[in-house]
Amino acid sequence: MxxxxxxxxxxxxxxxxxxxxxxxxxxxxxxxxxxxxxxxxxxxxxxxxxKPNSFVSQSSLQLNLDACGHYLSILQSPSSLSTPGVTGSVMWDSGVVLGKFLEHAVDSGLLLLHGKKVVELGSGCGLVGCIAALLGAQVTLTDLPDRLRLLKKNIETNLRHGNVRGSAVVRELIWGDDPDQDLIVPFPDYGDN
Known part of the structure; x- marks a missing residue:
């Protein structure tokens, strides 16, 4: 031994x-x-x-990376960071790590996202939701009303490819408000916060 x-x-x-x-x-x-x-x-x-971010430069207008066989270009709005409480306008390392973790977990057979209902709370720039959709999930990306324009632009830019296995929709969700029934019925298979 x-x-x-x-x-x-x-x-x-x-x-x-x-x-x-x-x-x-x-x-x-x-x-x-x-x-x-x-x-x-x-x-x-x-x-x-x-450093708060090693993978992502929050002063850049966009983050480019490869995920799920696609070249993703995530737009950021660094000028919004000067507004107190606004964090959803730029990428954070945690989003990059979570997105790559999902990709590896699906590739290695540890996680199945194909056809699963996923609700992402506080989606920010939308990287994780884009990756989940590329992996086959039916994703609802949510955030506050003033963050939706950037989020929608990133979803449209990165998921317009013909070979996206899942889908993504963007919805407004304010924490503390009752969610729309279609977010919780049927209950999501996975949720991200």
Whole structure:
């Protein structure tokens, strides 16, 4: 038993990444662990710098990335950040990580989104909802009234491809108000906040 453990540990290569000098396990192509890839990305981005966003520049007018075999271009409105309480006008690292996690979870068979009803609360710029729709979900993206124009533009821009497996609609939802019945009946398979 001990020799088996030694053999396995010798096969795993660890390298130092980031300014903090922490060791991370090198991922092999045959590994399909979203958690491992997320931790690797986190390590590469040197979290000790305490930057609020390492993947996303909130001063940029758009974020470009590949997801689900599509090139996505997410528009941002950095000037809106000066308004107190407005966070849905720019992308956050958490949205990028969640979107890529969904993509890897579906690709590896850990999650099935095809045909599932998904309601995203506080969709902001809409990246996660776009990815869920590309993965086959029937997505309702919600946000406050003053955020819907940017959200709709991002959905229209990124989901106009002919090979989108799911669908996406944008709806107004103010937290604390009673939601429209079509948001909750039938109850969503998944919800994101």
């Amino acid at each position: 001990a020799s088996s453990t030694v053999a396995e540990s010798e096969m795993e290569e660890e390298i130092k990444l980031g300014s903090y000098g922490g060791k991370v396990r090198v991922l092999r192509q045959d590994e399909e662990s979203a958690a491992a890839e997320t931790m690797l990305l986190w390590g590469i981005q040197q979290p000790t710098f305490s």
